[in-house]
Amino acid sequence: MATKPLIIVVEDEEHLAQGLLFNLEAEGYRVLHHADGAEALDYLLTTTDDIGAILLDVMLPGKSGFEIVRELRDHALYFPVLMLTARSHPQDVLEGLNAGADDYLGKPFDLEMLFVRLKTLLRRASWHRPSAPEPDPKPSTDSYTFNGRTIHFDTLELEAPGDRVTRLTLMEADLLRHFVDHAGEIVPRKDILEQVWRVHEDTDTRAVDNFIVRLRRYIEDDPASPQHLVTVRGIGYRFLPEPQP
Template structure:
């Protein structure tokens, strides 16, 4: 019998935290709450209890959410992270994505939307396990197996991996979504605004220049020389273009 999934909530606003716990427990999840960033990081790095997903506020006493998710990724912990951000700060969304979060939800939010986002992250994790173990059956939901190969590298979208010579890089959901978006449009000039709106659903007042730092990290994954990119090209004043064969 499968163990009940554990959702860790890291939130310092008590009324919001208690509401999250109540609703998650009502959906049948086990829960664990941390309200301090330093304590949360120690728990997440130290626990042996398998964590299905993390709901992480970006602003916390002690270590903030960005620091926590970076530390988890550096420690090779790839538990799905849903980051909670302030609606008035789209830069929080971008920093969360850059630090390694898998999804985001701006405050205030509808609890039903949060539950749907968590279920989506858990489904993707289940798909990855099924693809890896070969246990998926026709009755189970499955994502189409998809790979994209270029320059001795292979992006495995179904398993959130980028395989390069001598290294395999684990991708977040958002990184994989952006790489899929770019490779599907190979050779096209993609405006920054299109990436923000169509991949990450950010609008209007977002400073599109903030996406550049995210692109820098992707270049470290896919370029032989990230300082002189051949595949992920900047189109000055507009956006980016992915080129499979320079």
């Protein structure tokens, strides 16, 4: 029987951490707990453990969850990260996504929903794990190609000219899929917040603009003069697979 993945819980609220550890172990997962952000980051930057996913609180002593996920991505460490945020602070959600988190869950959360999100991350995390080549590798079955670029939604990768491959977070892939599904249409910023990121509260839409800047670095020949992901002033954005003259 295959060993269940190792889940790292970074949470300083003792009662919440112990509840998570108990329920994760009851589901058969291996667990490791850190209550201090700086200590957790030191471990994550140096460990050789085969980590399945990280449950990461935002407010931590030592270093915040935002700082941790940002430094992990800066070091090209792509452990799947599920951020635990205060539901009353939707700005936390957007800052976490901008930092490179894969998903988020607002506190207080339903335990069943946490396991649904966790299992989704684990299913889609194989792209960052080294593995032996298969004798007959299967091609990506969920992809979209435009202007020499291919988004592989099932493996969370984006191929670009020059054999460049960019690893996508789950939220980046979800937003790109939303644009692909609405190609040519105007997508308002509020739709991105509510339909893609599930943020239903009154949130500063400038956070969306900051996120778009990163996506343009992935898909544009010249991010400063976008041809595919164009701004519709005062409303939102439009994705154009084939740029207009």
